[in-house]
Amino acid sequence: xxxxxxxxxxxxxxxxxxxxxxxxxxxxxxxxxxxxxxxxxxxxxxxxxxxxxxxxxxxxxxxxxxxxxxxxxxxxxxxxxxxxxxxxxxxxxxxxxxxxxxxxxxxxxxxxxxxxxxxxxxxxxxxxxxxxxxxxxxxxxxxxxxxxxxxxxxxxxxxxxxxxxxxxxxxxxxxxxxxxxxxxxxxxxxxxxxxxxxxxxxxxxxxxxxxxxxxxxxxxxxxxxxxxxxxxxxxxxxxxxxxxxxxxxxxxxxxxxxxxxxxxxxxxxxxxxxxxxxxxxxxxxxxxxxxxxxxxxxxxxxxxxxxxxxxxxxxxxxxxxxxxxxxxxxxxxxxxxxxxxxxxxxxxxxxxxxxxxxxxxxxxxxxxxxxxxxxxxxxxxxxxxxxxxxxxxxxxxxxxxxxxxxxxxxxxxxxxxxxxxxxxxxxxxxxxxxxxxxxxxxxxxxxxxxxxxxxxx
Amino acid sequence: xxxxxxxxxxxxxxxxxxxxxxxxxxxxxxxxxxxxxxxxxxxxxxxxxxxxxxxxxxxxxxxxxxxxxxxxxxxxxxxxxxxxxxxxxxxxxxxxxxxxxxxxxxxxxxxxxxxxxxxxxxxxxxxxxxxxxxxxxxxxxxxxxxxxxxxxxxxxxxxxxxxxxxxxxxxxxxxxxxxxxxxxxxxxxxxxxxxxxxxxxxxxxxxxxxxxxxxxxxxxxxxxxxxxxxxxxxxxxxxxxxxxxxxxxxxxxxxxxxxxxxxxxxxxxxxxxxxxxxxxxxxxxxxxxxxxxxxxxxxxxxxxxxxxxxxxxxxxxxxxxxxxxxxxxxxxxxxxxxxxxxxxxxxxxxxxxxxxxxxxxxxxxxxxxxxxxxxxxxxxxxxxxxxxxxxxxxxxxxxxxxxxxxxxxxxxxxxxxxxxxxxxxxxxxxxxxxxxxxxxxxxxxxxxxxxxxxxxx
Numbered sequence: 001x002x003x004x005x006x007x008x009x010x011x012x013x014x015x016x017x018x019x020x021x022x023x024x025x026x027x028x029x030x031x032x033x034x035x036x037x038x039x040x041x042x043x044x045x046x047x048x049x050x051x052x053x054x055x056x057x058x059x060x061x062x063x064x065x066x067x068x069x070x071x072x073x074x075x076x077x078x079x080x081x082x083x084x085x086x087x088x089x090x091x092x093x094x095x096x097x098x099x100x101x102x103x104x105x106x107x108x109x110x111x112x113x114x115x116x117x118x119x120x121x122x123x124x125x126x127x128x129x130x131x132x133x134x135x136x137x138x139x140x141x142x143x144x145x146x147x148x149x150x151x152x153x154x155x156x157x158x159x160x161x162x163x164x165x166x167x168x169x170x171x172x173x174x175x176x177x178x179x180x181x182x183x184x185x186x187x188x189x190x191x192x193x194x195x196x197x198x199x200x201x202x203x204x205x206x207x208x209x210x211x212x213x214x215x216x217x218x219x220x221x222x223x224x225x226x227x228x229x230x231x232x233x234x235x236x237x238x239x240x241x242x243x244x245x246x247x248x249x250x251x252x253x254x255x256x257x258x259x260x261x262x263x264x265x266x267x268x269x270x271x272x273x274x275x276x277x278x279x280x281x282x283x284x285x286x287x288x289x290x291x292x293x294x295x296x297x298x299x300x301x302x303x304x305x306x307x308x309x310x311x312x313x314x315x316x317x318x319x320x321x322x323x324x325x326x327x328x329x330x331x332x333x334x335x336x337x338x339x340x341x342x343x344x345x346x347x348x349x350x351x352x353x354x355x356x357x358x359x360x361x362x363x364x365x366x367x368x369x370x371x372x373x374x375x376x377x378x379x380x381x382x383x384x385x386x387x388x389x390x391x392x393x394x395x396x397x398x399x400x401x402x403x404x405x406x407x408x409x410x411x412x413x414x415x416x417x418x419x420x421x422x423x424x425x426x427x428x429x430x431x432x433x434x435x436x437x438x439x440x441x442x443x444x445x446x447x448x449x450x451x452x453x454x455x456x457x
Numbered sequence: 458x459x460x461x462x463x464x465x466x467x468x469x470x471x472x473x474x475x476x477x478x479x480x481x482x483x484x485x486x487x488x489x490x491x492x493x494x495x496x497x498x499x500x501x502x503x504x505x506x507x508x509x510x511x512x513x514x515x516x517x518x519x520x521x522x523x524x525x526x527x528x529x530x531x532x533x534x535x536x537x538x539x540x541x542x543x544x545x546x547x548x549x550x551x552x553x554x555x556x557x558x559x560x561x562x563x564x565x566x567x568x569x570x571x572x573x574x575x576x577x578x579x580x581x582x583x584x585x586x587x588x589x590x591x592x593x594x595x596x597x598x599x600x601x602x603x604x605x606x607x608x609x610x611x612x613x614x615x616x617x618x619x620x621x622x623x624x625x626x627x628x629x630x631x632x633x634x635x636x637x638x639x640x641x642x643x644x645x646x647x648x649x650x651x652x653x654x655x656x657x658x659x660x661x662x663x664x665x666x667x668x669x670x671x672x673x674x675x676x677x678x679x680x681x682x683x684x685x686x687x688x689x690x691x692x693x694x695x696x697x698x699x700x701x702x703x704x705x706x707x708x709x710x711x712x713x714x715x716x717x718x719x720x721x722x723x724x725x726x727x728x729x730x731x732x733x734x735x736x737x738x739x740x741x742x743x744x745x746x747x748x749x750x751x752x753x754x755x756x757x758x759x760x761x762x763x764x765x766x767x768x769x770x771x772x773x774x775x776x777x778x779x780x781x782x783x784x785x786x787x788x789x790x791x792x793x794x795x796x797x798x799x800x801x802x803x804x805x806x807x808x809x810x811x812x813x814x815x816x817x818x819x820x821x822x823x824x825x826x827x828x829x830x831x832x833x834x835x836x837x838x839x840x841x842x843x844x845x846x847x848x849x850x851x852x853x854x855x856x857x858x859x860x861x862x863x864x865x866x867x868x869x870x871x872x873x874x875x876x877x878x879x880x881x882x883x884x885x886x887x888x889x890x891x892x893x894x895x896x897x898x899x900x901x902x903x904x905x906x907x908x909x910x911x912x913x914x
Contacts, residue, residue: 190878419676
């Protein structure tokens, strides 16, 4: 639908003004408090901050200044050398049987298409299993398309299996001789915003690899259903960046007894470039910092709480901020670690991993969050990428506060990961849950230990 | 959040396959029937089809073949010369006070930025009224930003006043000396998909004009709130295309009495280029053709029903398919006209414009759709752009079947206007409503007339 513009534009404008003289901007709800300030600040004043980029560097400076202003101590940046990936121009279109532009984005660690792009027959695979069943060499001279639609799950569990189309599909296509691969985005939304994310080729030769949005994948599936041969023109110029500098930002709130092993709370500071990294993971950095501070309300905590805003989480498949933290800090005693990296929706479940001797402490943790509507969930806590290496190294206790992930994969790794998607009330519920847990564990005078990983059920 | 790729990718894949050996694709619901076939066909086999483009030409051929296959008669293409607009490369980023890429799209009839783009201070206006209040010359050397957020309305009424930021804002900025203008999209969604659409400069000098997505406008509003000067780098290379060929597709279902004035049902075949023109307006073309055919169930209608799939509706501000139809067919007697160009959601209201002598006929029309949950609405029916010129020329009776537009401006003129957004059940309800009305009006033996426009209340 369009509307004819009246011959007197002024007449139309006067009508408009009569109707909208009240402020017309329906702005998103603004939040308040430390977690919101951090989420708002990182997304507004820094924006997208790919690992290894100048923007990630600015984010570290922003983070250091912010944490110092909030009263954290020993705030420092710990830079490290890593391998990342840089986006380039990218476009795709079907050229047969119908001409259609496609909304595409390259996957991290894709290699560039040849000069001038690549046009080739495209072979449709309904699932990753179907691609796996193709014989070696069968995709020579062709581009593979893998349609492998992700389903929603409150706990995000679809990301493991469905995300494998992104993680393992490109190597699998390469091993079968494909010139390139295009996948349906590992995401649950219906917008023309494809989802990026890293892939890894392992021993396979790297090939150009991209993801189209769900509506584009629907289009390809419909055309494939018609049986006519498909051809695609592809231009993906992103490429690995062998030498890049990333870094962590670390800040402490010293405890009353510095001799006790500390509590580590982590998130990641880098983000994908398509959005502004609001839910992945500015909000996580806001939550952990806000809760560390709030845990001091009513008195300095017994144990030191350390905040780790890690670098190069998204692309750190070879060496991440978590790896670097462990490398530098393995000699310092830690007791327990927690991470927030699954958006900003409400926490609904808690998982723990404590030594058998800490069963009372586990009960206290579970009891502390029950009033917030958070229920204990079976299965061990595992933390995440940023705290994983130190957990493994020191066999730390872990608490996972599990957020509602029903809508997380609508936004994850897309241009839509922006501040307006953060509900300030849900963000605050996260801070309250984290604060409740930190008040328990950071004031625990007795030894805190973990079930050794090899003893887990 | 990311996930480490296990050292054995195969292990991960096997886990995946164990979980997803059932077909993984959660495809959108498929519809059936003529309206769905047309909507699916135009969006899949043609896709985006800008007025004056090679794709619009393909759409006419597709349409002619389809209407012939469906049994329509006298199916013909009527080409016409017109002025349209062609998109070019487009990008924007804030350069101060913070560096941020922006999701932007040019408005139709924007002129190109200078070679190498344009970087200039950006002045924030919260509303169109605020821009209007700026004095002549005050924007010299600057780029205007107008934040003028649209609100949702079931009947789409927000598009009149809020759409004026797009229709009249660029001319207003030009008259005040601006180098260019950027507006908040005239749309109600929260995705990084800006909304395009035409603007008109009238006597003002054309300037580059673009729209950013709502999340980008939110970002700009937040930064403006901080009070630091803003600067934007803009590259918009779209330009008017003075000589272009568009065309209408016309098809008849002759009535039992060809001497009676006919019933005209219209939609438009062209679409914006960003999406595939599913709700704007492939679905409208599907609805009118399906209903014209279904109105013959139980016997050939008394009056001829003519289908008009118009060209160049979206950019036809100087001469549209509706204008061309009137020019060629003004001598043929018409009785009543109807248009479908407001998406594919359910019809909830009916408006009519009949002569006083036709009050029984108006009652019959209202009664025919009441069982479908459609209620009569006060105010006169007006039709739309495609049928407007012939309505005005011949003072035709009009019936408007008003669709629920609550979500229409989430998708309108964006990349998200794709087939998955069409609910087959709602589409079918449209066809049923249209069929019910056509059965009444196309079988009316008596004279059908309209209240003359100058006599309207």
